[in-house]
Amino acid sequence: MDFSSKLLENAVQEIALLPGIGKRTALRLALHLLKQPKENTELLSKALTALREGVKFCSNCHNLSDHPLCEICSSPKRDKKLLCVVEDIRDVMAIENTGQFQGVYHVLGGIISPMEGVGPQDLNIASLINKAKEGEIDEVIFALSATMEADTTNFYIYKLLTPFEIKTSTIARGIPVGDELEYTDEVTLGRSILARIPFEASISKS
Amino acid sequence: MDFSSKLLENAVQEIALLPGIGKRTALRLALHLLKQPKENTELLSKALTALREGVKFCSNCHNLSDHPLCEICSSPKRDKKLLCVVEDIRDVMAIENTGQFQGVYHVLGGIISPMEGVGPQDLNIASLINKAKEGEIDEVIFALSATMEADTTNFYIYKLLTPFEIKTSTIARGIPVGDELEYTDEVTLGRSILARIPFEASISKS
Numbered sequence: 001m002d003f004s005s006k007l008l009e010n011a012v013q014e015i016a017l018l019p020g021i022g023k024r025t026a027l028r029l030a031l032h033l034l035k036q037p038k039e040n041t042e043l044l045s046k047a048l049t050a051l052r053e054g055v056k057f058c059s060n061c062h063n064l065s066d067h068p069l070c071e072i073c074s075s076p077k078r079d080k081k082l083l084c085v086v087e088d089i090r091d092v093m094a095i096e097n098t099g100q101f102q103g104v105y106h107v108l109g110g111i112i113s114p115m116e117g118v119g120p121q122d123l124n125i126a127s128l129i130n131k132a133k134e135g136e137i138d139e140v141i142f143a144l145s146a147t148m149e150a151d152t153t154n155f156y157i158y159k160l161l162t163p164f165e166i167k168t169s170t171i172a173r174g175i176p177v178g179d180e181l182e183y184t185d186e187v188t189l190g191r192s193i194l195a196r197i198p199f200e201a202s203i204s205k206s
Numbered sequence: 207m208d209f210s211s212k213l214l215e216n217a218v219q220e221i222a223l224l225p226g227i228g229k230r231t232a233l234r235l236a237l238h239l240l241k242q243p244k245e246n247t248e249l250l251s252k253a254l255t256a257l258r259e260g261v262k263f264c265s266n267c268h269n270l271s272d273h274p275l276c277e278i279c280s281s282p283k284r285d286k287k288l289l290c291v292v293e294d295i296r297d298v299m300a301i302e303n304t305g306q307f308q309g310v311y312h313v314l315g316g317i318i319s320p321m322e323g324v325g326p327q328d329l330n331i332a333s334l335i336n337k338a339k340e341g342e343i344d345e346v347i348f349a350l351s352a353t354m355e356a357d358t359t360n361f362y363i364y365k366l367l368t369p370f371e372i373k374t375s376t377i378a379r380g381i382p383v384g385d386e387l388e389y390t391d392e393v394t395l396g397r398s399i400l401a402r403i404p405f406e407a408s409i410s411k412s
Contacts, residue, residue: 005271014253033257048250072210
């Protein structure tokens with residue numbers, strides 16, 4: 001692409017570094033900003049800088065937070081003995097939106113992935129084991145995605161937790177609510193039969 | 207969405223104001239920036255501010271430019287008598303990339319669209335007519351999109367140009383190169399038959 005303005009070229013290049021945004025989209029976004037009042041661009045770039053400079057991680061659960069301890073960890077209503085292990089803060093938001101979980105979280109900050117060069121030492125695993133060591137937790141719920149890497153990560157942490165007397169569980173895999181049986185993939189369907197639950201339990205849970 | 211950080215919420219809201227970017231994508235982009243070094247966010251927000259503050263429009267053709275006169279308008283190689291009317295600067299870039307046009311441009315900055323409240327007075331039409339009035343142009347090529355609004359805009363400008371002795375033309379509508387006839391819509395196909403060109407001309411142009 002030939003740009004008539006160096007400033008435009010520079011802005012497009014920077015925007016195109018964002019994931020999922022190509023040069024064409026970046027150009028569309030840059031031209032959109034040019035059509036808007038100057039204040040909008042200022043607000044946007046200030047919000048980005050403020051986010052990057054100011055945001056902190058909760059010292060306990062590694063969730064994003066504006067304070068040293070996040071709202072969930074500092075809430076007296078949450079059960080600190082029940083720990084839900086998630087990959088990143090989007091998962092915290094997703095589970096919080098269900099309103100079904102009253103425990104606290106532990107954000108790993110990723111999953112073990114040799115392909116992408118992410119090893120256990122790059123994740124917040126040591127602090128999780130520490131919590132277990134100090135007897136702070138009764139139960140750990142693994143709530144990672146249903147992928148190979150996530151299973152590896154689950155198993156790695158599970159092994160480290162065995163010396164301590166901690167109940168471990170993983171979120172249920174099965175047919176999503178509203179899905180039709182015939183379109184479900186066979187691995188999920190197979191697992192959902194093996195992991196069947198008493199009918200009475202399914203009624204009380206819904 | 208419940209955010210654990212006000213800074214994150216603010217950044218997501220600002221990003222989601224961009225066209226085609228929803229809250230989920232905005233969150234993904236914000237979290238991406240957080241995983242990158244601080245410098246990246248700084249470069250991005252500086253590039254955006256610099257673009258919005260510093261960019262100028264060419265005083266002659268209204269193309270984006272860092273100088274009062276853009277590179278195309280100030281080039282001695284370009285034919286200033288041949289004027290190509292386009293909607294916005296993306297069209298200038300698209301035509302420049304073909305390398306087939308040696309004239310100069312006139313960027314309207316939009317098209318007449320009563321639905322979106324864009325009238326002729328919102329576009330760079332007066333300066334175009336002025337150029338015609340002062341005898342600066344021999345031929346005007348209309349290179350707007352093939353939409354109803356674009357046709358209206360073409361016709362509006364065409365009417366204003368009739369008092370002056372200026373050749374007007376519009377870019378050819380027809381079957382895109384590489385397309386199959388049976389999949390072409392009938393309006394395009396019909397137009398391409400009406401606007402057929404001598405075979406010899408088609409050979410010399412390709």
